[in-house]
Amino acid sequence: MAQMCESVRRAVAVAKVRLDDIAAIGVATPGTMDIPGGVMLEPVNMPLWKNVPVRQYIADTFRKPTVFQNDANAAAYGEFWAGVGRDARSLVLFTLGTGIGCGIIVNDFIIEGAHSHGAECGHMVIEMTNGRMCGCGQPGHLEAYASAIAIAKRTNDALAADLGPSILRTHLLQTGTFDESDCQEIFQAARSGDALANRLVEETAYYLAVGAVNLMHTINPDMVVFGGGMIATGDWFLERIRKHVKRLAFPVPAAKTLLVYAQLGSDAGFVGAAGCGRQLWMKSNKS
Amino acid sequence: MAQMCESVRRAVAVAKVRLDDIAAIGVATPGTMDIPGGVMLEPVNMPLWKNVPVRQYIADTFRKPTVFQNDANAAAYGEFWAGVGRDARSLVLFTLGTGIGCGIIVNDFIIEGAHSHGAECGHMVIEMTNGRMCGCGQPGHLEAYASAIAIAKRTNDALAADLGPSILRTHLLQTGTFDESDCQEIFQAARSGDALANRLVEETAYYLAVGAVNLMHTINPDMVVFGGGMIATGDWFLERIRKHVKRLAFPVPAAKTLLVYAQLGSDAGFVGAAGCGRQLWMKSNKS
Numbered sequence: 001m002a003q004m005c006e007s008v009r010r011a012v013a014v015a016k017v018r019l020d021d022i023a024a025i026g027v028a029t030p031g032t033m034d035i036p037g038g039v040m041l042e043p044v045n046m047p048l049w050k051n052v053p054v055r056q057y058i059a060d061t062f063r064k065p066t067v068f069q070n071d072a073n074a075a076a077y078g079e080f081w082a083g084v085g086r087d088a089r090s091l092v093l094f095t096l097g098t099g100i101g102c103g104i105i106v107n108d109f110i111i112e113g114a115h116s117h118g119a120e121c122g123h124m125v126i127e128m129t130n131g132r133m134c135g136c137g138q139p140g141h142l143e144a145y146a147s148a149i150a151i152a153k154r155t156n157d158a159l160a161a162d163l164g165p166s167i168l169r170t171h172l173l174q175t176g177t178f179d180e181s182d183c184q185e186i187f188q189a190a191r192s193g194d195a196l197a198n199r200l201v202e203e204t205a206y207y208l209a210v211g212a213v214n215l216m217h218t219i220n221p222d223m224v225v226f227g228g229g230m231i232a233t234g235d236w237f238l239e240r241i242r243k244h245v246k247r248l249a250f251p252v253p254a255a256k257t258l259l260v261y262a263q264l265g266s267d268a269g270f271v272g273a274a275g276c277g278r279q280l281w282m283k284s285n286k287s
Numbered sequence: 288m289a290q291m292c293e294s295v296r297r298a299v300a301v302a303k304v305r306l307d308d309i310a311a312i313g314v315a316t317p318g319t320m321d322i323p324g325g326v327m328l329e330p331v332n333m334p335l336w337k338n339v340p341v342r343q344y345i346a347d348t349f350r351k352p353t354v355f356q357n358d359a360n361a362a363a364y365g366e367f368w369a370g371v372g373r374d375a376r377s378l379v380l381f382t383l384g385t386g387i388g389c390g391i392i393v394n395d396f397i398i399e400g401a402h403s404h405g406a407e408c409g410h411m412v413i414e415m416t417n418g419r420m421c422g423c424g425q426p427g428h429l430e431a432y433a434s435a436i437a438i439a440k441r442t443n444d445a446l447a448a449d450l451g452p453s454i455l456r457t458h459l460l461q462t463g464t465f466d467e468s469d470c471q472e473i474f475q476a477a478r479s480g481d482a483l484a485n486r487l488v489e490e491t492a493y494y495l496a497v498g499a500v501n502l503m504h505t506i507n508p509d510m511v512v513f514g515g516g517m518i519a520t521g522d523w524f525l526e527r528i529r530k531h532v533k534r535l536a537f538p539v540p541a542a543k544t545l546l547v548y549a550q551l552g553s554d555a556g557f558v559g560a561a562g563c564g565r566q567l568w569m570k571s572n573k574s
Contacts (some may be wrong), residue, residue: 026331032539090401104505106398113507114377117540125535128414128494138535210412217407218391218505220400248425252319252402252412 001054005061015016024065027058028074028269028275031148035116038068048204048240054249066281073110073119078272079225081228082265086236093122093262094211096230099135100266102145103272104219111219122147126210144195148180148230153185155200166196202240209244216245216253227262288340292348313391313564314345315556317360320499321404325355354567358556360406362396362549363390365559366512370551377508380549381408381498383515385467386422387430390559391506395566398506409434432494435467435517442473442487448476453483474520477561496531503540514549522548 004206005029012019031043038055040046061221069077075085076093085091085105095101111118122143123136131140132150132219144150155178159168167189178186189197213225224245226238242259247256264271299306310393318330321517325342327333342355358366363380372378372392382388385475387409391398398405410423414514416429419437431437442465454476465473475560476484511532515523529546536544551558 012505106393107396109394109396110391111506113540114509115507117504117507117537120504120507120537123504123537124411124416125497126412128497129416136537156305176314185469203304207415210415215505216499217404217410218502219398220402220407222401248412250404250407250423253400256402 001052001057004054004193005058005266008062009155016043016180017072019062022062022064023109024276024277024281025058025062026067026069026074026273026280027054027071028071028273028276029054030071033068033070035068035070035073035112038066040154043192055164065277065280065284067276069110069273069274070103070112070119071274072101073112074102074270074272074276075264075268076105076119076225076229076272077110077275078088078264078268078270079227080108080272081106081275082271083268084225084260085223086260088222088258090219091211091223091225092119092121092215092219092221093227093267094208095262096147096208096226096228098148098211100147102209102227104215104221106219106221110276121211121215124211124214125226126207126214142207146204146211148183150179151166151183151200152178154203158196158200163196163199167192167194168197178249184228184233187230187237191233191236200238205237206238206244209248212241212245212259213248216249216257220253221257223258223260225262226263227268231261247284288339288344291341295349296504297346304535306349309349309351310559311354311564311568312349313356313562313567314341314359314561315329315356315358315560317358318339320355320357320403322355322357322399324394325353328431329572333377336453338344343347351477351568352564356559357390357399357403357406358395359388360390360549361398361559361563362388362514362555363406363512363559364562365551365555365557366514367392367395367536367559368562368565369558370555371512371547371549372510375545377506378510379406379408379499379506380506380512380514380555381412381495382549382555383495383513383517385435387434387498391507391508393508396569397563398566398567408498408502411498413494413501429494429498433491434500436469437528438470438473438487439465439467439506441490442484443467443480445483445487450483450486451543454479454481455485457561470517471520472476472528474517474524478523479522488524492524492527493526495532496535497530499532499546500535503544507540508544510545512547514552514555518548 040052055068080119089107093103104119125140125141132142132144134141139143162233190201288299318326336525346353377393379440380390388404389408391406410428414427419431421431477488
């Protein structure tokens with residue numbers, strides 16, 4: 001916590017302002033949480049942070065209005081406020097990394113959910129029969145098909161099933177298996193014409209299109225945004241997602257919904273947390 | 288349109304008030320539409336209503352502030368405002384009829400969507416491989432599994448596949464096929480212990496639980512409400528849906544989200560449209 005506060009002080013210094021110039025603070029964390037309460041509950045990968053009242057600590061340290069948010073929601077708000085969605089009234093962000101994070105913004109409002117579980121869209125069921133197992137322990141979730149871990153697993157499965165020659169096999173000979181850090185290699189192999197890699201990437205685009213269409217038929221946002229490490233591969237992958245969305249969605253949202261890449265990279269969460277702080281300040285100055 | 292206006296006049300008379308006492312009017316219609324524009328676009332089953340500016344006509348006729356809404360959204364707002372959700376801050380309503388209608392309310396706000404296609408959750412993909420064909424022409428949608436039409440089709444398929452003895456076969460001998468109007472008979476057979484009917488109903492409960500969980504992991508509302516003709520079968524069916532939801536959802540929403548039946552029956556849409564009229568009036572009296 002002291003380190004978090006030190007980061008706040010350094011950010012203020014780097015911005016060449018003083019703490020007195022800061023109207024509000026926004027902080028975003030991963031894992032299960034109580035958003036309105038400002039408390040981290042049981043973040044899976046951060047066991048020491050169980051039941052930590054993050055917002056209260058920071059608010060007490062700096063004596064500033066402080067807002068607390070889920071990191072995926074904050075990233076979506078960042079893109080909405082200052083990134084690719086700054087002209088949109090609503091957007092859904094899928095962050096494609098180890099898992100699939102999601103944030104939903106409608107009219108400057110973050111869909112946090114009644115129990116701080118809004119926008120866990122990586123865990124929507126898209127396959128009921130023989131669904132792939134998700135890291136959360138349930139089968140058939142979007143994340144079990146289209147996250148970096150899922151792509152690595154699907155690649156290992158495809159090579160084990162021996163679906164013809166592939167330049168990906170040399171990797172296997174060297175390392176024994178694909179893991180989540182090897183996704184760019186798989187995308188690169190697809191671009192260079194490898195048939196197996198191409199099939200894996202095409203299926204990934206289809207799975208993400210299913211996720212996008214499910215949100216288009218639920219939230220029907222102005223814009224569906226894809227962010228995270230996976231988008232480094234370039235626009236050709238986005239084009240493939242778009243192609244499937246056009247085929248799968250209702251005609252009006254298929255024609256009108258913008259499908260774009262995120263612009264803020266890994267800053268989206270910081271920017272969005274700051275934006276949430278600004279939103280808090282604007283609300284309190286209104287009333 | 289004249290008939291719609293006559294219904295308004297009769298409702299006013301039955302309520303023993305005068306038109307002067309009416310502050311605003313709410314009207315809700317089915318089909319594709321431009322909600323903010325107040326125009327029906329291409330309602331599938333009402334070809335004569337193409338591009339009809341319903342709101343303008345009613346507003347001009349009565350010279351009252353008039354709000355226009357999708358009928359499924361209005362039904363959800365009705366349950367939110369005056370039905371089973373009157374103490375909830377957010378809810379999702381699934382209306383189980385010929386198709387599956389859906390409406391989403393978050394903090395007194397209807398998720399209409401950027402292109403008036405919000406809450407078309409009957410058309411979310413829940414099965415990618417060999418998905419059943421939906422009436423909309425796309426495979427794998429929730430509606431293709433759990434609407435009344437879908438249940439009748441699945442029953443016909445199961446009987447054709449000859450999965451053992453069933454009292455449902457006598458129906459086939461009489462009429463040749465099950466259609467959407469026969470759902471209560473299938474539910475009744477399940478209650479009376481027929482194994483095949485029981486399997487069909489159990490699967491239906493599972494499919495609806497998948498739909499509910501997908502919305503719980505997206506909107507995470509206080510409450511998921513099931514309405515429409517299918518709920519006439521009684522609470523035992525709701526219990527089955529709940530059982531699957533408890534198993535499939537994340538622990539916190541599984542424990543905290545209320546799963547309930549709607550209370551307003553087929554009045555939900557009228558009540559909700561009126562509630563939207565009230566909302567319009569409150570907004571305009573605020574600013």
